[in-house]
Amino acid sequence: MSMATILSKGTFAKRPFRKRSFKGGIYPPEQKGLAAGMPIEVIPTPEEVRLPLLQHLGAPCKQVIEPRSQVQLGDIIGRAKGFISAPIHASLRGTTARVSATTLPAGRRVDVIPIKADETQPFTDRAVYDEIFGGDWAIEELNNYDPEQIANTARDAGLVGLGGATFPTHIKLRRNKEKPISHMLINGAECEPYLTADYRLMLEAPRPVISGAILAGRAVDAEHVTVCIENNKPKAIKALRNAAEGTNVSVCVLKTKYPQGGEKQLISAVLGKTVPLGGLPLDVGVVVLNVGTTAALARAVLRGRPLTHRVVTVSGKGVMAPKNLLVPIGTSFRYLIDYCGGLNDVAQTVIAGGPMMGFAVGSLDIPVTKGTSGITVLTQHETRRFGFGGGDGSGQKPQTPCLRCGRCVSVCPMNLVPGRIAQAARTNHPQLAERYHADACVECGCCAFECPANIPVVQLIRLSKAMLRRKT
Ligand code: SF4
Ligand code: SF4
Numbered sequence: 001m002s003m004a005t006i007l008s009k010g011t012f013a014k015r016p017f018r019k020r021s022f023k024g025g026i027y028p029p030e031q032k033g034l035a036a037g038m039p040i041e042v043i044p045t046p047e048e049v050r051l052p053l054l055q056h057l058g059a060p061c062k063q064v065i066e067p068r069s070q071v072q073l074g075d076i077i078g079r080a081k082g083f084i085s086a087p088i089h090a091s092l093r094g095t096t097a098r099v100s101a102t103t104l105p106a107g108r109r110v111d112v113i114p115i116k117a118d119e120t121q122p123f124t125d126r127a128v129y130d131e132i133f134g135g136d137w138a139i140e141e142l143n144n145y146d147p148e149q150i151a152n153t154a155r156d157a158g159l160v161g162l163g164g165a166t167f168p169t170h171i172k173l174r175r176n177k178e179k180p181i182s183h184m185l186i187n188g189a190e191c192e193p194y195l196t197a198d199y200r201l202m203l204e205a206p207r208p209v210i211s212g213a214i215l216a217g218r219a220v221d222a223e224h225v226t227v228c229i230e231n232n233k234p235k236a237i238k239a240l241r242n243a244a245e246g247t248n249v250s251v252c253v254l255k256t257k258y259p260q261g262g263e264k265q266l267i268s269a270v271l272g273k274t275v276p277l278g279g280l281p282l283d284v285g286v287v288v289l290n291v292g293t294t295a296a297l298a299r300a301v302l303r304g305r306p307l308t309h310r311v312v313t314v315s316g317k318g319v320m321a322p323k324n325l326l327v328p329i330g331t332s333f334r335y336l337i338d339y340c341g342g343l344n345d346v347a348q349t350v351i352a353g354g355p356m357m358g359f360a361v362g363s364l365d366i367p368v369t370k371g372t373s374g375i376t377v378l379t380q381h382e383t384r385r386f387g388f389g390g391g392d393g394s395g396q397k398p399q400t401p402c403l404r405c406g407r408c409v410s411v412c413p414m415n416l417v418p419g420r421i422a423q424a425a426r427t428n429h430p431q432l433a434e435r436y437h438a439d440a441c442v443e444c445g446c447c448a449f450e451c452p453a454n455i456p457v458v459q460l461i462r463l464s465k466a467m468l469r470r471k472t
Contacts, residue, residue: 049330058084163290192354212294318347318377
């Protein structure tokens with residue numbers, strides 16, 4: 001009997017399958033069928049990439065390369081400033097240009113280093129895919145690696161949470177005597193509608209995912225390493241189980257519900273533990289990493305390669321030919337959409353990420369960053385359904401006053417009272433925002449999705465949070 005089977009029975013048998021979920025949440029239309037069947041494609045090398053010096057939570061990087069310098073794939077161009085930061089590496093071979101600026105989807109203005117691609121690249125086409133996902137992943141030897149070295153490699157390779165959170169990975173991988181880790185959860189839930197990048201990764205490259213999971217578990221000395229995946233991905237579940245055979249990694253199947261992939265919801269669903277308000281998974285002995293992050297960790301440790309590429313889903317009813325693409329970080333949204341045949345007649349809104357937690361973008365010339373899991377192009381109807389309306393709110397459905405129906409409360413996975421936090425923003429009342437724990441909101445969007453009064457609850461909660469930040 002494999003260790004995976006033993007752990008599956010030993011660790012999870014006490015929790016019946018129907019309970020592997022969390023309180024609250026919603027069931028938005030999945031829409032994954034558009035891109036789920038599309039194998040990961042390597043895009044032709046773009047003429048230029050533009051690399052923001054801030055692609056992670058924490059301090060921006062310091063530029064360490066002059067304009068008109070020749071850089072090789074993987075060279076450091078931005079050095080981490082401070083502990084919570086992550087270096088940025090050249091994602092192709094080429095020549096740097098003068099620093100410019102871009103506005104990231106969440107609205108922050110940041111410096112960008114452009115690199116014009118050389119005509120010849122070290123890897124192109126299938127060779128890129130093979131170098132990143134192919135070959136042997138030394139699964140049998142991974143428990144010999146030095147834990148501190150694994151964390152240091154994650155730091156030097158610029159790894160951050162590739163699920164979108166972009167928290168620097170090396171911090172999660174440091175052992176902490178005061179807070180020992182019992183469980184390393186590898187997040188393969190990918191609960192956002194439309195996105196299938198993680199699904200294709202798990203299906204096509206399960207071995208680097210499992211290798212990285214073992215390395216991550218070794219780094220923090222976790223007793224249990226578990227890949228968590230929703231039950232709407234049976235092929236990926238099978239692929240991961242096969243790859244984990246004979247290792248200390250188990251696979252836990254979860255109910256399909258949004259936002260199952262939220263760290264706190266995942267911990268609640270898999271382990272029945274509650275992360276305290278204002279606390280971290282570390283506080284309950286858990287670390288959560290995305291499947292893309294573990295695959296990148298395996299590449300960094302076993303192949304000495306920094307984070308230069310990622311898988312991006314380009315999907316939605318507004319794009320001609322949805323695909324999953326392996327792209328150099330810094331490639332423009334426009335290049336990827338054009339590669340997918342362009343926008344069609346019903347395209348209305350381009351979202352960085354998925355429609356629940358993503359941000360509408362004002363320009364297609366923004367670059368893919370480490371946290372860009374997808375580009376979703378919504379129709380007019382979907383734009384309204386998911387609550388995107390542009391700056392003037394014109395795309396949104398007409399609002400009515402709050403009906404006090406309580407639907408936002410019943411779906412909030414953080415047990416908050418969203419309507420009250422929204423009211424705090426409207427009345428400019430920071431004490432109210434504080435009393436109703438605005439800071440605990442994970443901006444999952446469930447409340448706004450369910451609100452029959454069409455109140456833009458999440459936007460208002462963001463304003464409440466900003467109000468609290470100003471107060472402190
Ligand atoms: S209040 Fe925040 S955490 Fe709760 S449903 Fe709304 S967006 Fe999600
Ligand atoms: S769901 Fe909307 S209408 Fe109902 S209580 Fe919440 S904010 Fe008010």
